[in-house]
Amino acid sequence: MKEHIVRGFRFDTYKAPELSVFDRLLEIFTDLLTHTSGDFDEAIDWLRMLDEEYQLTTPEYTIDDFIEDLKKKGYIREEIDSNGGNGIRLSAKMEQNIRKQALNQIFGNLGKSGNGNHKTNKSGTGDDTTGEFRNYNFGDPVEKISITESLKNAQVNNGIGDFYLTEDDLIVEDSIHQSQMSTVLMIDISHSMILYGEDRITPAKKVAMALAELITTRYPKDTLDIIVFGDDAWPVKIQELPYLQVGPYHTNTVAGLQLAMDILRRKRNTNKQIFMITDGKPSCVRQADGSYYMNSYGLDEYVVQKCYNMASQARRLHIPITTFMIAQDPYLQRFVSEFTEENQGKAFYTGLNGLGHMIFEDYETNRKKRIR
Numbered sequence: 001m002k003e004h005i006v007r008g009f010r011f012d013t014y015k016a017p018e019l020s021v022f023d024r025l026l027e028i029f030t031d032l033l034t035h036t037s038g039d040f041d042e043a044i045d046w047l048r049m050l051d052e053e054y055q056l057t058t059p060e061y062t063i064d065d066f067i068e069d070l071k072k073k074g075y076i077r078e079e080i081d082s083n084g085g086n087g088i089r090l091s092a093k094m095e096q097n098i099r100k101q102a103l104n105q106i107f108g109n110l111g112k113s114g115n116g117n118h119k120t121n122k123s124g125t126g127d128d129t130t131g132e133f134r135n136y137n138f139g140d141p142v143e144k145i146s147i148t149e150s151l152k153n154a155q156v157n158n159g160i161g162d163f164y165l166t167e168d169d170l171i172v173e174d175s176i177h178q179s180q181m182s183t184v185l186m187i188d189i190s191h192s193m194i195l196y197g198e199d200r201i202t203p204a205k206k207v208a209m210a211l212a213e214l215i216t217t218r219y220p221k222d223t224l225d226i227i228v229f230g231d232d233a234w235p236v237k238i239q240e241l242p243y244l245q246v247g248p249y250h251t252n253t254v255a256g257l258q259l260a261m262d263i264l265r266r267k268r269n270t271n272k273q274i275f276m277i278t279d280g281k282p283s284c285v286r287q288a289d290g291s292y293y294m295n296s297y298g299l300d301e302y303v304v305q306k307c308y309n310m311a312s313q314a315r316r317l318h319i320p321i322t323t324f325m326i327a328q329d330p331y332l333q334r335f336v337s338e339f340t341e342e343n344q345g346k347a348f349y350t351g352l353n354g355l356g357h358m359i360f361e362d363y364e365t366n367r368k369k370r371i372r
Contacts, residue, residue, distance in 0.1 A: 021061045021066075022061070022069050024056065025047070025056060025057070025063075025066045026066075026070075026097075027101065028047065028056070029043060029066075030094075030097055030098050030101045031101065032046050032047060033090070034202055034205060034206060034209075034242055035199070035202050037244060037245045038090055038242040038243040040088040040089070044063070044067070047063060048063055073093075074091055074093050075091055075093055075094040076090055077091050090242070092239070095239050096213075098209060098241075098242050099209040099212055099238070099241070100213055102205075102206040102207075102209040102210040103210040103213040103214055103217075105206065105210070105356075106206060106207060106210040106356030106357070106360065107210055107214055107357075133146060133149055133172070133173055134172060135168075135170070135171065135172075136150075136167065136170035136171065136172050137172075140172050144172045144173060145170055145171070146171050146172060146173050149171035149173075150169055150170045151165070153170075153171055154166070154169040157169055179270075179367060180222055180271060181222045181223075181269065181271045181273065181366065181367050182222070182223045182225075182264055182267040182269040182271065182272045182273075183211075183215070183222065183224050183225070183272075183275060184224075184227060184260040184264060184273075184274050184275070185208055185224065185225070185275045186227050186228075186229060186233075186256045186257075186260055186274060186276040186278075187201075187205075187226065187228045187244070187277050188228075188229060188230075188251060188276075188277060188278035188279060188280065189201065189228045189229065189230050189244065189245070189246050189247055189249060190230050190249045190251040190283075191246060191248050191249060192251070193246045193279055193280075200279050200326055200352060201244065201245070201246050203352040203355055204277045204355070205241055207356045208241050209238075209241045210356060211224065211275075211359060211360075211363065212224055212241065214360070214363075216238075219367075222367075223267060225260075226238065226241065227256060227259050227263075229252055229253065229255055229256030229259075230247050230249025230250065230251070230252065231249045231255075231286075231292060232252060232286065233256040233258070233259045234259070235259070235263070250283045250292075251280050251281065251282050251283045252283075252284040252285060252286065252292075253278065253282035253310075254282065254285050254303075254306045254307055255285075255286060257276075257307070257311075257314065257321075258310065260274045261274075261310075261317060261319060264317070264319055265317070271366070271367070272317075272318070272319045273319065273320050273321075273366055274314065274319060274321045275324065275359060275362075275363075276321060276322070276323045276324065277324045277326070277355070278323065278324070278325065278327075279325070279327045280327060281332050281335065282300075282303050282304065282306075282307050283295055283300070283303060284303070285302070285303055285306050299331065299335055307335075307339055308338070311339050311340075311343035314343055315342070315343050315344050315345075320343065320344065320345040320346070320366075321339075321340070321343045321345040321346075322345055322346045322348070322362055322366075323339065323340060323345070323346070323347045323348070324347075324348050324359060325347060325348065325349050325350070326350065326351070326352065326355070328349065336349070346362065348362070
């Protein structure tokens with residue numbers, strides 16, 4: 001009698017793959033670079049302090065060895081600074097590594113999508129089929145024609161004896177429309193983003209880098225523009241995100257919204273949206289003569305009304321605004337609530353820990369519907 005061996009599943013405690021000293025240090029160092037706004041020397045000083053406390057290195061592999069490997073692997077490069085001395089700058093490879101790590105930290109449960117698109121509930125000319133059939137329309141791809149259904153249709157319409165196939169007999173398998181989204185992410189860099197001993201700008205930067213990496217890898221047909229706003233507003237490139245710093249600025253929300261809408265007007269996509277990360281009240285507007293009207297005490301009615309006007313204008317342009325409000329002050333939440341009602345958008349009152357998850361969820365949700 002033959003002995004049968006029954007094989008099944010065996011479960012065990014998960015053990016993370018063993019990282020080399022370099023990889024372990026790189027992960028920590030990358031995070032430190034985000035906190036130091038890309039300052040290499042400051043990040044290395046922090047790394048040395050952490051090494052003294054937690055013994056991150058070994059006698060065979062020191063922080064100096066780590067720096068040499070960063071150079072060899074192309075993460076950093078030496079350059080002549082303005083004073084004629086040698087300085088260290090981050091390479092494009094390191095900048096991308098910072099964005100990838102931010103993506104893994106915030107959206108770690110995501111898998112990379114192959115086609116880089118997202119489905120809506122509208123039928124169209126996408127890659128994924130719905131299982132339904134419809135009549136052929138001029139412009140439908142030839143490869144979408146169902147030969148079996150078309151031949152069956154021709155037999156029903158024209159008979160078997162004298163068989164022929166016409167355009168009216170053609171049947172195509174319906175597919176799901178692949179939407180495209182144009183997003184502008186607004187980041188508040190006013191002075192309040194580092195007040196009261198709380199670092200709010202670093203989580204905002206991480207979210208921006210993660211969202212940028214998500215869109216470029218998973219939804220390459222989408223567009224993402226990032227702007228910062230303080231006394232004024234200006235666009236920043238994705239490569240600049242690790243180096244963003246808070247300035248001695250007031251909060252000119254109006255300027256940020258104006259720039260965001262100007263950017264989106266030039267986009268051809270039907271779906272457009274604005275994400276705004278802020279922790280404070282609007283306190284500044286620029287006048288027609290170029291001067292600034294500023295008031296940091298309470299909610300200034302003149303500034304607030306300008307914000308409401310911008311929200312209403314965005315609504316008329318079919319651009320929803322989603323506000324991620326970091327502050328918890330009741331009077332600021334009331335302002336955001338009224339601002340959101342004027343735009344018919346959305347608002348989230350969140351702490352820093354849940355910010356990335358909320359933004360990802362909202363981005364995914366918005367892409368599942370046609371925004372008109």
